[in-house]
Amino acid sequence: MVTLINEIQSILNCSAIYAQKIVEYAEGDKDKLNYQIERQLAKQENNQAILEVEPHKANKGSKLRQEQKYDCYITKHNYA
Numbered sequence: 001m002v003t004l005i006n007e008i009q010s011i012l013n014c015s016a017i018y019a020q021k022i023v024e025y026a027e028g029d030k031d032k033l034n035y036q037i038e039r040q041l042a043k044q045e046n047n048q049a050i051l052e053v054e055p056h057k058a059n060k061g062s063k064l065r066q067e068q069k070y071d072c073y074i075t076k077h078n079y080a
Helices: 002-012 016-026 030-046
Strands: none
Touching: 002 016, 002 030, 016 030
């Protein structure tokens, strides 16, 4: 069992707990296990990376001003 978890960790590049959860989900069925591994690999290939966006140098450290007030867009109704 430990070698299986280590193999899954190396294939998916994941934690031991995550690999153990995959094994527990398979419940001893090799087809389910292979399906889960293939599914996770496909997920990793198709997910886009998260990019860190930094503010422009001109705006860094300053507060952005609101030019419009949004309460003018709210319609007021009398329900009573």
